[in-house]
Amino acid sequence: MILPSIETPADLLALSYDELEQLSQEIRDFIIETVTTTGGHLGSNLGVVELTLALHRVFESPKDIILWDTGHQAYVHKLLTGRRYGFKHLRQRGGLSGYPNRSESQHDWIESSHASTALSYAHGLSVALEQRHELIGRGGKRHVVAVVGDGSLTGGMAYEALNNLGHSNQRVVIVLNDNGRSYAPTISKLSESLTALRLNRTYLTLRERLRRLVPHLPRVGKAAYLGIDGFTSVVREMVTPHTFFENLGVRYVGPIDGHDLAALETVLTNAATWDGPIVVHVLTQKGRGYEPAISDNLKMHDYKLPPRLNDEEVAPTSFTQAFSDALVSIASVDERVVALTAAMAGPTGLLTFQERYPKRFFDVGIAEQHAVTAAAGMAMGGLKPVVAVYATFFSRAFDQAHLDVGLLDLPVVFVFDRAGITGDDGPSHHGLLDMALALAIPNMTVFAPSTAEELPVMLASALALSSPSAIRFPKTPPKPFDGHAGEGLHARKIVTGDGALCVLAVGKMAPNAYRALELLGDDARHVTLYDVRVLPPDPAMIRDALAHARTMTIEDGTRHGGAGTLMVSAIRSLAQDLSQPVPSTRILGVPRAYLEHHRPDDLLAELGLDPEGLANAMRRLLRDQPEFAPPLPEAPRPRYL
Numbered sequence: 001m002i003l004p005s006i007e008t009p010a011d012l013l014a015l016s017y018d019e020l021e022q023l024s025q026e027i028r029d030f031i032i033e034t035v036t037t038t039g040g041h042l043g044s045n046l047g048v049v050e051l052t053l054a055l056h057r058v059f060e061s062p063k064d065i066i067l068w069d070t071g072h073q074a075y076v077h078k079l080l081t082g083r084r085y086g087f088k089h090l091r092q093r094g095g096l097s098g099y100p101n102r103s104e105s106q107h108d109w110i111e112s113s114h115a116s117t118a119l120s121y122a123h124g125l126s127v128a129l130e131q132r133h134e135l136i137g138r139g140g141k142r143h144v145v146a147v148v149g150d151g152s153l154t155g156g157m158a159y160e161a162l163n164n165l166g167h168s169n170q171r172v173v174i175v176l177n178d179n180g181r182s183y184a185p186t187i188s189k190l191s192e193s194l195t196a197l198r199l200n201r202t203y204l205t206l207r208e209r210l211r212r213l214v215p216h217l218p219r220v221g222k223a224a225y226l227g228i229d230g231f232t233s234v235v236r237e238m239v240t241p242h243t244f245f246e247n248l249g250v251r252y253v254g255p256i257d258g259h260d261l262a263a264l265e266t267v268l269t270n271a272a273t274w275d276g277p278i279v280v281h282v283l284t285q286k287g288r289g290y291e292p293a294i295s296d297n298l299k300m301h302d303y304k305l306p307p308r309l310n311d312e313e314v315a316p317t318s319f320t321q322a323f324s325d326a327l328v329s330i331a332s333v334d335e336r337v338v339a340l341t342a343a344m345a346g347p348t349g350l351l352t353f354q355e356r357y358p359k360r361f362f363d364v365g366i367a368e369q370h371a372v373t374a375a376a377g378m379a380m381g382g383l384k385p386v387v388a389v390y391a392t393f394f395s396r397a398f399d400q401a402h403l404d405v406g407l408l409d410l411p412v413v414f415v416f417d418r419a420g421i422t423g424d425d426g427p428s429h430h431g432l433l434d435m436a437l438a439l440a441i442p443n444m445t446v447f448a449p450s451t452a453e454e455l456p457v458m459l460a461s462a463l464a465l466s467s468p469s470a471i472r473f474p475k476t477p478p479k480p481f482d483g484h485a486g487e488g489l490h491a492r493k494i495v496t497g498d499g500a501l502c503v504l505a506v507g508k509m510a511p512n513a514y515r516a517l518e519l520l521g522d523d524a525r526h527v528t529l530y531d532v533r534v535l536p537p538d539p540a541m542i543r544d545a546l547a548h549a550r551t552m553t554i555e556d557g558t559r560h561g562g563a564g565t566l567m568v569s570a571i572r573s574l575a576q577d578l579s580q581p582v583p584s585t586r587i588l589g590v591p592r593a594y595l596e597h598h599r600p601d602d603l604l605a606e607l608g609l610d611p612e613g614l615a616n617a618m619r620r621l622l623r624d625q626p627e628f629a630p631p632l633p634e635a636p637r638p639r640y641l
Helices: 017-038 044-045 049-058 075-079 085-089 118-131 156-168 189-198 203-216 221-239 261-271 291-295 298-303 320-331 353-355 368-380 389-404 435-437 453-463 511-527 539-546 563-580 600-606 613-623
Strands: 067-068 143-147 172-178 250-255 278-285 336-340 361-363 384-390 413-417 445-447 469-472 492-496 501-505 527-531 552-556 585-588
Touching: 017 044, 017 261, 017 539, 049 075, 049 143, 049 172, 049 261, 049 291, 075 085, 075 203, 118 143, 118 156, 118 278, 118 298, 118 353, 118 445, 143 278, 172 203, 172 261, 172 413, 189 492, 203 389, 250 261, 261 278, 261 552, 320 389, 320 453, 336 368, 353 361, 368 384, 368 389, 368 435, 368 501, 389 413, 389 435, 389 585, 413 501, 435 445, 435 563, 492 511, 501 539, 501 613, 511 527, 511 552, 527 539, 539 563, 552 563, 585 600, 585 613, 600 613
Parallel strands: 067 143, 143 172, 172 278, 250 278, 336 361, 336 384, 384 413, 413 469, 445 469, 501 527, 501 552, 552 585
Antiparallel strands: 492 527
């Protein structure tokens, strides 16, 4: 076994290619064993084994800065930088993050779970190193390397960075990991030979000398020059991708076999000498070495063995599945319904819609901004667009939702999957801001289902509106509690109390609050419980809340500017209009903090948002005791250059 002896990238330098081939297989075996148990991003990491080995043999991390985009393809990088033991608890409390993490290792520079950002980071870091006289070839000995791909080049921000890198001629090595989710030309001996030629300094010097001298030859100079330039252009077009990169001022070489270590090392070594931005196009096989990951597109991305159920057990219908079924049902009778997503068709439940109505389905890649404004255009044209994204990714398109949809008051329906605390993927993937952001948009209606049965009701209500709307629901399974669903834009009163306390619970917090009442015993008779369902809040619910001595709001999003703030503001405004006293109020939600990766129910318990914590909060408020505020997690210390 070679893998146990690898603690730092320097340990790779003494290995022969035969030993590196053995190490590659050991790494794949290790990742397969780990990820099929803990869950995680399987396919992308199996595809970058040789590429990661080559990067760490050519460049000297962390002196040389290696940035990963998307960050979920960095498991091999973590293995080679001393974190093998952390994989036992990958994406669990106390274990490794599923992405690069600055608090884990000096080899991790960015977190990069929201794709298409690494080239902008690379531009900035290159400028910083140059001004400090540390950048290779410009007074120093350090490189900046950005590994992009696995879909990250479908995001517009990446092209903004490419444009600026080319314009400024900033020195960055860009490795394009092409694993089938982006442009992939065929490898040939001719292209490999041309790549070697185009990196050869002698060839480059001779070519430039000919271009300078040939035009001055008597009689044939101009024609000869055009012939040489035209021939090289034709050959380049035949055997390499389009000259898009070079039109931006970014040198291009490739494609290279991403599983040929020797070839990778040669190309990367030469690319490191280029005085400007250069793209090294590498072809890899996503899921390499594990057939289930190769043959199943979903498992290639995020694989975990499903839980075993007893014969009597039936897996509950997820919120995502309930949305999927409802959308297909409505679309079958309304041809105006179309669906858009940003490289998340499977996770957001749109695969069945795509299969049934392929001409009404649009996957724009990792380009949430474009998806939202395109949906605005579709709504202008009389269609009923539904934009389904993870809640955490809505922030990427807030400007478009605010000004391209909201300002024009267009009937676009947003569907936010993975809303609230999501767990495994950590701070970048918790959907804590979607509700606050959506509610900041005038005329936006936000639906929050408490059960799967609410999804078809809410989707129909949203599609019937003439203004923007959003439906947000969690990744965790629904918890049925009273078997009923609401209707339209109305809140649903679940329990009627004696007027002492009115609890307004949003989404998945309604079942938790209902269970909290069961824990209150005799005190439960004092509590009125509402399933809020829709925001801005139902005026009838606000009037009822004002009739109580105390009010509590509960949400699984940020409590700063979220649903609770809006509801309490509505209660106070009504009290002022009616010249009535304002009830004593408490807003329960997630604090303004970055929450680490952990099981959702455990995080909710730590924040006092589980049934036990809610029952205690209700008791304290009934007795007018100060609410307990859980301590905020200590922020990781920043690491500097």
